[in-house]
Amino acid sequence: MLVRDDDAGRRAGRIVEVEAYVGESDRASHARFGPTNRNRVMYGPPGIAYVYRVYGMYDLLNVVTEPAGQPAAVLIRALEPLDGADAMRAARSAHGRAGAGIGRLAANRLASGPGLVTAALGLDRSDTGTDLCDPASALRLTGPAGSLADNEILATPRIGVDYAAEPWRSVPWRFVIAGHRSASGSPRLR
DNA sequence: GCAAGGATATCG
């Protein structure tokens, strides 16, 4: 579970979709060019937030996962809103692009995409460096909320990495709770 | 199917 505390109150959601990016050899990872100013935090200790911007308008949240010197991270692609759905809706409304026409959007779809997770929680690149394992952090991970059987987890190729060479383009490193309403994309990808 | 939008990495 991912928890966010700020002026807007408490927002929390169950992580229902993630992608793994592993090491400099992963041609789809930001670490593929080695250490840069942007990906520096990936080379630090695990449990730290890495938030970067794509397409000029969306900030995406990742969790650094391996020991210092090993650049790996998990991209948080979707949440099932559990707490503070109203605050999530308000935050998205205030977000230029992700705020378009969400008036009638179902509550379970408020964070159904990597750019929408950060928009719903009010996160941006300044949240990079947050210790997600510190119970005192305004943004943190808690749990586990329970276990899942293998057949409840669907593994697919990662999204939006067509630029990468094989096998990185198609390794099944996107993991989603099978059939979950709050997962991103079309039903076919769930 | 495509535009919006700006930072990033690379090249000169």
Added chain:
DNA sequence: GATATCCTTGCA
């Protein structure tokens, strides 16, 4: 310093 590209989304 210029330019091609990008871990996306909503609307035509």
